[in-house]
Amino acid sequence: MRKQVLYSIRSPYRQPMEVTGFKFGSGEKAICIVGAMRGNEIQQMYVCSQLVKRLKELEREGSICSGKEIMIVPCVNYYSMNIGKRFWTMDNTDINRMFPGYDLGETTQRIADGLFKEIQGYAYGVQMASFYQQGDFLPHVKLMETGFTDHKDMIDFGLPYAFVRTPRPYDTTTLNYNWQVWETKAFSVYTNATDHIDEASAKIAVDAVIRFMVKRGIITTKVTGGSVTEIVDERGLIQIHSPCAGICKSHVRPGDEIRKGDLLCEIIDPLEGEVISRIFAPVNGIVFFNYNRPLEFEKSVLYKIISI
Amino acid sequence: MTTVIASAGLAVNERIEIRRNRITGEGENNGKRVCIVTGTHGDELEGQYVCAEIARVLSENLSKLCGVVDIYPALNPLGVDSITRGIPLFDLDMNRIFPGTADGTMAECLAADIIKDISGADICIDIHSSNIYLKEIPQIRINELSAEELLPYAKMLGCDFIWIHSSATVLESTLAYSLNTTGTKTLVVEMGVGMRITREYCRQLTAGIFNLLKNLGMWSGATEPVRDPIVSGERAVEFVNSGADGIFVPCVEHWVDIEKGEHIGDVLDPATGRLEEYVTAPCSGRIFTLREFPIVYGGSLIARILVGGEDNA
Numbered sequence: 258m259r260k261q262v263l264y265s266i267r268s269p270y271r272q273p274m275e276v277t278g279f280k281f282g283s284g285e286k287a288i289c290i291v292g293a294m295r296g297n298e299i300q301q302m303y304v305c306s307q308l309v310k311r312l313k314e315l316e317r318e319g320s321i322c323s324g325k326e327i328m329i330v331p332c333v334n335y336y337s338m339n340i341g342k343r344f345w346t347m348d349n350t351d352i353n354r355m356f357p358g359y360d361l362g363e364t365t366q367r368i369a370d371g372l373f374k375e376i377q378g379y380a381y382g383v384q385m386a387s388f389y390q391q392g393d394f395l396p397h398v399k400l401m402e403t404g405f406t407d408h409k410d411m412i413d414f415g416l417p418y419a420f421v422r423t424p425r426p427y428d429t430t431t432l433n434y435n436w437q438v439w440e441t442k443a444f445s446v447y448t449n450a451t452d453h454i455d456e457a458s459a460k461i462a463v464d465a466v467i468r469f470m471v472k473r474g475i476i477t478t479k480v481t482g483g484s485v486t487e488i489v490d491e492r493g494l495i496q497i498h499s500p501c502a503g504i505c506k507s508h509v510r511p512g513d514e515i516r517k518g519d520l521l522c523e524i525i526d527p528l529e530g531e532v533i534s535r536i537f538a539p540v541n542g543i544v545f546f547n548y549n550r551p552l553e554f555e556k557s558v559l560y561k562i563i564s565i
Numbered sequence: 566m567t568t569v570i571a572s573a574g575l576a577v578n579e580r581i582e583i584r585r586n587r588i589t590g591e592g593e594n595n596g597k598r599v600c601i602v603t604g605t606h607g608d609e610l611e612g613q614y615v616c617a618e619i620a621r622v623l624s625e626n627l628s629k630l631c632g633v634v635d636i637y638p639a640l641n642p643l644g645v646d647s648i649t650r651g652i653p654l655f656d657l658d659m660n661r662i663f664p665g666t667a668d669g670t671m672a673e674c675l676a677a678d679i680i681k682d683i684s685g686a687d688i689c690i691d692i693h694s695s696n697i698y699l700k701e702i703p704q705i706r707i708n709e710l711s712a713e714e715l716l717p718y719a720k721m722l723g724c725d726f727i728w729i730h731s732s733a734t735v736l737e738s739t740l741a742y743s744l745n746t747t748g749t750k751t752l753v754v755e756m757g758v759g760m761r762i763t764r765e766y767c768r769q770l771t772a773g774i775f776n777l778l779k780n781l782g783m784w785s786g787a788t789e790p791v792r793d794p795i796v797s798g799e800r801a802v803e804f805v806n807s808g809a810d811g812i813f814v815p816c817v818e819h820w821v822d823i824e825k826g827e828h829i830g831d832v833l834d835p836a837t838g839r840l841e842e843y844v845t846a847p848c849s850g851r852i853f854t855l856r857e858f859p860i861v862y863g864g865s866l867i868a869r870i871l872v873g874g875e876d877n878a
């Protein structure tokens with residue numbers, strides 16, 4: 258393993274922030290895995306740290322295929338993580354909205370540029386991403402559709418679901434999108450936590466990445482076969498929005514199979530305790546996502562259902 | 566008359582309300598409508614005073630107004646109320662969710678209702694005030710795609726500067742882009758600095774808006790002469806970013822001509838006083854953006870300069 262400072266930035270009041278990469282093997286740039294770009298992505302950093310640990314063992318065993326280089330960047334924005342902020346310390350900008358970056362630009366554009374120069378040129382790129390909505394969901398891998406990456410490649414992660422997302426205007430400045438523009442086949446892996454550590458789903462993510470590396474001939478090790486992956490167009494998910502605000506009491510969890518008409522949740526008046534609304538399943542399907550905060554407002558996304 | 570044009574339930578005993586004050590003139594109804602919109606970013610408050618001034622003058626002079634002026638003081642009311650730039654709860658930039666969708670999440674529904682309400686106006690003026698880091702001379706920003714159509718109206722607004730900038734994909738989710746591409750002419754104003762009211766700039770823009778109303782045949786009251794803006798046109802814009810970290814202390818005035826190599830300010834180490842960077846102008850031109858917030862990292866924007874200057878009035 259080689260530890261390398263990929264990019265560093267100075268602050269007038271703090272020790273310099275040194276974005277650190279861990280390299281294994283040497284030769285063709287096979288795969289790069291990037292963890293936390295936001296200060297609350299603790300689970301994403303944790304998954305990467307577990308991968309670093311696994312790869313150290315695999316390297317000792319001689320299980321990294323010759324001529325293949327792997328790089329892991331567990332945490333980009335630890336300046337924000339150390340002070341409990343989600344976005345950049347000073348100006349609240351999001352590094353994952355600054356790619357491909359600009360070396361003469363604003364601070365976060367420079368960080369994106371400095372990082373991107375080092376993580377370019379890999380055959381595959383995996384971002385440990387955090388979900389943009391508050392809730393529990395099934396672990397999955399996602400592809401931003403640019404025409405460059407083959408949907409079927411996602412099957413090798415062995416996760417139950419793989420999503421294809423049609424980019425929106427604001428997606429064009431993300432790492433995933435720009436990796437593909439610069440000809441790295443890119444995927445985002447989502448596990449069921451962000452600002453806390455969920456061991457079970459972290460293990461699922463670590464195994465998925467290890468499995469992908471085995472299937473792609475980057476490492477050799479024993480790994481379980483994983484799940485049969487269903488590839489789903491993200492637009493095909495059925496979203497259920499809350500008809501009114503209140504306290505949400507859910508009766509189903511991600512992974513539950515539901516029949517049309519099943520009770521999904523009750524919404525309770527936060528001051529009087531009465532049930533003010535009941536939400537029923539509109540179709541037969543699998544619960545992919547459910548909102549997990551006690552308080553919800555009108556039109557909150559409460560469920561996403563994969564219809565079957 | 567104040568109307569709630571978009572609303573949704575918050576968790577406990579409250580609804581978010583996006584309000585519009587419709588001022589209907591008592592002059593001859595010519596069917597015209599102008600929208601004044603602000604408060605998309607909760608930390609930008611210059612537009613609050615502009616709205617208040619326009620509402621005050623119009624309501625005292627209804628007989629001199631023909632048509633309708635709609636004032637939307639806070640598209641992001643929870644943000645303005647809590648000094649949060651984005652929408653609180655979502656960590657979401659409200660100017661990245663347009664045009665929204667009626668069957669979407671709360672923010673998307675609100676965005677769709679806002680677009681629906683403004684659509685069809687003769688002109689919409691979307692007032693921003695930079696952020697807390699930078700001070701902007703009163704200026705209109707126009708996407709090059711709609712420059713030809715918008716420039717004549719932009720010139721009526723009495724701002725100092727009109728910046729015609731290139732288009733970027735991310736900007737397609739802004740209110741102005743959504744309205745301009747669906748036929749409602751929208752002008753984006755940037756002026757002053759976040760979390761402050763700069764009275765001089767607010768009065769300048771208010772006078773400009775009355776001038777626009779007069780030109781549209783909607784206002785027969787008094788107007789003040791407005792200044793002729795500099796239009797960026799073919800002139801390039803240069804960015805000056807800090808090369809060091811420390812505190813930035815400027816030594817130039819805002820909106821002045823500057824020669825290439827001239828001293829703009831210093832970046833200092835606060836503990837030792839050491840000069841970390843002697844910041845100079847990379848080109849001759851006029852400074853229209855100047856850093857207000859003193860702490861800088863490498864990359865922090867210090868100034869924007871409109872290159873050249875022979876035609877400066």
Ligand SMILES: [Zn+2]
Nearest residue numbers: 606609693694
């Ligand atoms: Zn703004």
